[in-house]
Amino acid sequence: MKRLLDKFQAVEQLRSGLNLEGEDPTGVVFDSINSATEGVVSGRTTVLAGTNNYLGLTFDPACIEAGIQALNTRGTGTTGSRMANGSYALHGALESDLADFFQCPHAMVFSTGYTANLGVLTALLGKDDVVLLDSDAHASLFDGCRMSGADIYRFKHNDVQSLERRLERLKDRAGRCLVVVEGMYSVLGDCAPLKEIVALKDRFGARLLVDEAHSLGVFGERGCGVAEALGVLPAVDFVVGTFSKSLGAMGGFCVSHHDVLGLFRYVSRPFMFTASPSPSVAATTREALRQLRTRPELKETLWSNANRLYFALRDLGFELGPEISPVIAVRCKDRETALSDWNKLLNAGVYVNMMLPPATPGGASFLRCSVSAAHTTAQIDTIIKKFAGLRG
Amino acid sequence: MNQETEKTSTRLAAILTDYLANNWTESSPGKRTITATTNMVTELQLDSFQVMEFMLEVEDHFDVAIDLESLANVQTITDLANVVIAARNDG
Numbered sequence: 299m300k301r302l303l304d305k306f307q308a309v310e311q312l313r314s315g316l317n318l319e320g321e322d323p324t325g326v327v328f329d330s331i332n333s334a335t336e337g338v339v340s341g342r343t344t345v346l347a348g349t350n351n352y353l354g355l356t357f358d359p360a361c362i363e364a365g366i367q368a369l370n371t372r373g374t375g376t377t378g379s380r381m382a383n384g385s386y387a388l389h390g391a392l393e394s395d396l397a398d399f400f401q402c403p404h405a406m407v408f409s410t411g412y413t414a415n416l417g418v419l420t421a422l423l424g425k426d427d428v429v430l431l432d433s434d435a436h437a438s439l440f441d442g443c444r445m446s447g448a449d450i451y452r453f454k455h456n457d458v459q460s461l462e463r464r465l466e467r468l469k470d471r472a473g474r475c476l477v478v479v480e481g482m483y484s485v486l487g488d489c490a491p492l493k494e495i496v497a498l499k500d501r502f503g504a505r506l507l508v509d510e511a512h513s514l515g516v517f518g519e520r521g522c523g524v525a526e527a528l529g530v531l532p533a534v535d536f537v538v539g540t541f542s543k544s545l546g547a548m549g550g551f552c553v554s555h556h557d558v559l560g561l562f563r564y565v566s567r568p569f570m571f572t573a574s575p576s577p578s579v580a581a582t583t584r585e586a587l588r589q590l591r592t593r594p595e596l597k598e599t600l601w602s603n604a605n606r607l608y609f610a611l612r613d614l615g616f617e618l619g620p621e622i623s624p625v626i627a628v629r630c631k632d633r634e635t636a637l638s639d640w641n642k643l644l645n646a647g648v649y650v651n652m653m654l655p656p657a658t659p660g661g662a663s664f665l666r667c668s669v670s671a672a673h674t675t676a677q678i679d680t681i682i683k684k685f686a687g688l689r690g
Numbered sequence: 691m692n693q694e695t696e697k698t699s700t701r702l703a704a705i706l707t708d709y710l711a712n713n714w715t716e717s718s719p720g721k722r723t724i725t726a727t728t729n730m731v732t733e734l735q736l737d738s739f740q741v742m743e744f745m746l747e748v749e750d751h752f753d754v755a756i757d758l759e760s761l762a763n764v765q766t767i768t769d770l771a772n773v774v775i776a777a778r779n780d781g
Contacts, residue, residue: 433746449757454746467755656739660713 319634320641323652333357334546334672339649345677347667348651352624353515353596354672355589356546361582368581376574381563388580395587396551400522400537404559406552407580409572411511411540414550416442417568418507418538419478423448428475430464430504432456432490434483434659439509443478455483455659458494465502475504476535481513481524485653485666487625489513489524496533507536515544515590516624521597541579545586549575600624600671603678607669610682614689624669627653628685629662636663639688646684691726691768698752698771699726705751706767709744710734726768754778 316322328337328344334354335346355361368388376386389407396405408414419442423429427448431439434455443450454460465472477499479490492508499506510523518526523539525531535556541549552559563569575583590596604624612618617629630636633654640652643665651666658664667681691699703724710724722734730736736744741761748770749756754777764770 433743444758449759451749451755451757452742452746460746460750463750463753464755467753656737661740661743 316637319637321644323637323640326644326649335670335674335677337649339644342645342647344644344647344649345673345680346649347669347673347677347681348649349670350512350543350668351546351670351672352512352544352600352668353546353586353590354670355544355586355596357672358546358586358589360589361546361585364585365578365582368577372577374578375576378573379570380574381570383574385574386577386580388577388584389574392575392580392584392587393551395584396553399520399587399591400531400553402537402553402555404554404557406559406562406569407575408550408552408569409575410548411538411542411550412438412441413568413572414538414540414552415439415509416445417566418536418552418562419443419476420446420568421562421566422446422505422507422536423476426474428468428471430461430475430477432479434485435478435480436484436509436511437657439478439480448476456488456490458491458498461495462498465498465504468502472502472504475502477504477506479506479508481508481510481517482623482625484512484625485658485664486619486621486627487512487623488619488621489517489623492525492528492530492534496530500533505535506533507538508534510537510539511550512543512625514539515597516600521590521594541583541586544590545583547579547583547586549579549583596671600669603671603673603675604669606675606678607667607681610678611685614682614686616685626667626669627664628667629664633663636665640665642688643684646687648681648684650681694775695768695771696726698774699767701751702748702767702770702774703728705747706730706744709747713743724767726766726771728767729765730767730770731765748774752778 316324328339331337334351334356337344337346393405393407408417415438423446425447429443429448429450431443431450431452432455433452451464453464468475479495482489508525513523515521517524520526522531525534536552536554538552541547605622608622608626619627636652643650653664653666655661707724730741745756752774754774756773756777760773764773
């Protein structure tokens with residue numbers, strides 16, 4: 299007879315396989331963090347190239363000062379949800395900032411990026427609704443769709459024809475359909491063909507949600523993301539995103555030109571039953587957004603660093619993702635090579651992410667770098683040199 | 691097994707054989723014969739994600755829409771054939 303805890307045997311087997319080559323990539327401990335791009339691991343100074351800290355704002359003096367001020371004047375936490383315990387003025391101010399930034403009338407803030415996606419999708423979708431989800435979409439989008447009770451159909455990653463065929467099959471249900479994609483995808487750093495997707499959703503009368511978690515602050519003249527960069531932001535029905543990457547904090551958001559967003563708080567359980575963002579987080583996020591808007595040089599440096607690393611790794615003969623972006627994924631021959639190379643890099647003082655199947659496109663294994671505006675040229679060159687060492 | 695299920699299972703087995711030959715090179719099971727009774731989970735050791743990826747091919751081949759919930763209890767090729775047939779009849 300199977301018992302409740304038996305299922306963890308498979309988990310333990312999986313876990314024990316992760317540290318056969320040395321460190322367990324899922325259990326890295328940073329003894330200290332020296333800056334946005336440098337930490338100490340096992341007593342070794344390490345270049346951080348796997349943090350999603352795209353604009354490098356986690357140590358920005360103005361952001362830190364904003365956080366300290368909020369701690370001093372508003373305390374450490376809100377101790378409850380906004381529906382039951384009230385909102386702080388900072389929450390509303392952050393929502394106003396976001397609405398202004400995206401040039402949308404409505405914005406809503408969540409406590410994490412994960413709950414933003416859960417909260418928005420479960421509010422938007424219900425039984426008898428339909429969702430068409432890109433096959434490489436993030437787990438939070440997938441989980442939100444599952445929780446909503448809607449019928450879920452996946453389409454091939456970034457494949458407009460695959461999406462079109464599925465919209466056609468829906469026939470008169472297309473009007474109840476939400477298409478869900480990401481701006482830039484987090485594993486390979488490739489972008490959604492949003493112009494074509496917008497044209498399709500308009501043709502079939504569907505709605506579109508775009509997750510700009512990894513593209514906020516990275517793409518678009520204002521830094522709103524891929525939809526802005528491709529000139530279709532006003533046509534996107536719902537934009538979701540996170541504060542935990544370019545904005546160096548924690549939390550998530552949704553902006554929309556649809557008035558119904560103002561009603562989500564009454565139906566979105568992940569919003570209703572989660573404590574609201576702490577004052578210091580709301581304050582540092584507001585300041586980081588101000589930095590993003592007023593310092594375009596951050597984005598320029600980020601892209602300069604991304605280009606430098608991408609072309610150097612390509613010239614070394616590594617197989618990379620299809621597009622140049624601040625996410626640079628190096629494809630490995632197999633899982634064992636990925637584990638071994640990841641350990642070699644860490645021992646050489648470079649931290650990157652390891653991405654293993656099944657949570658990867660095509661079931662492949664990758665070493666994933668995320669570039670930051672705060673990386674110095676010398677740090678980028680160190681990353682290149684250590685990757686070159688894998689070839690030796 | 692009725693004739694429609696048998697025919698659909700045979701087709702699915704061929705599609706899966708081709709699919710595994712061209713995808714998941716890192717984790718695919720070795721070359722083996724796939725039949726109507728092959729269990730995709732226990733015999734081929736496909737995880738739920740791999741089954742979902744394969745479904746994209748199946749949907750396009752049969753021109754049907756199969757929602758993810760329908761796959762919850764699918765284990766064998768015949769199970770999958772029945773889901774395809776049900777989706778075809780719904781459409």
